Amino acid sequence: xxxxxxxxxxxxxxxxxxxxxxxxxxxxxxxxxxxxxxxxxxxxxxxxxxxxxxxxxxxxxxxxxxxxxxxxxxxxxxxxxxxxxxxxxxxxxxxxxxxxxxxxxxxxxxxxxxxxxxxxxxxxxxxxxxxxxxxxxxxxxxxxxxxxxxxxxxxxxxxxxxxxxxxxxxxxxxxxxxxxxxxxxxxxxxxxxxxxxxxxxxxxxxxxxxxxxxxxxxxxxxxxxxxxxxxxxxxxxxxxxxxxxxxxxxxxxxxxxxxxxxxxxx
Numbered sequence: 001x002x003x004x005x006x007x008x009x010x011x012x013x014x015x016x017x018x019x020x021x022x023x024x025x026x027x028x029x030x031x032x033x034x035x036x037x038x039x040x041x042x043x044x045x046x047x048x049x050x051x052x053x054x055x056x057x058x059x060x061x062x063x064x065x066x067x068x069x070x071x072x073x074x075x076x077x078x079x080x081x082x083x084x085x086x087x088x089x090x091x092x093x094x095x096x097x098x099x100x101x102x103x104x105x106x107x108x109x110x111x112x113x114x115x116x117x118x119x120x121x122x123x124x125x126x127x128x129x130x131x132x133x134x135x136x137x138x139x140x141x142x143x144x145x146x147x148x149x150x151x152x153x154x155x156x157x158x159x160x161x162x163x164x165x166x167x168x169x170x171x172x173x174x175x176x177x178x179x180x181x182x183x184x185x186x187x188x189x190x191x192x193x194x195x196x197x198x199x200x201x202x203x204x205x206x207x208x209x210x211x212x213x214x215x216x217x218x219x220x221x222x223x224x225x226x227x228x229x230x231x232x233x234x235x236x237x238x239x240x241x242x243x244x245x246x247x248x249x250x251x252x253x254x255x256x257x258x259x260x261x262x263x264x265x266x
Contacts, residue, residue: 044135
């Protein structure tokens, strides 16, 4: 069994994590395992800090990051998907599975799973350590069950207590609705995506956008006009509440599944 404590970035606290979850897949022969590349997965629900930890880990060990997230592939949804790109200050390169726009339509989960496996396979030929960061259960479930020619280890980030979780997600929702920098926020991204009728089913399925659609129904508002609420702090606050509530709901559903994804801790 390969321990991965040496991989932990200095100064990074994982908080509530399942520690020591290291294993070799049963379908991988063990004798030469220590000479194989190492793929370390940082996984967990929305808002648990995956990106910050993955970037710190990658910076310390000179590793690339593969983003196991379908929605972050849409470069016209950077705020809604919490997309991060490569960091020139640290030299960390982030690899998204594809380069898409909303007009391309939904990214099929099976295609995304194959792209994840293919991207990792390419990178382990050039790097001794690769970090996979992801919150997509469908991608990671398939990934950990596939045949590996590398060692696989993981840290699973758990949801905090309900009050802390709600507070964090509420603050996050406010930042998404009104970003500190002059870029379109979640509502502007939603409005631009909603202009494509053929893509509305996909748009309504995106975390964050699902809350906007529900909020518009509750307030009898045409989704095309939702950016009008940005001038009203009270309305923006009520949208932020709903975004946070749905993110928390999705997170609780994911939390236990992620915890069991890699088996019990050592």
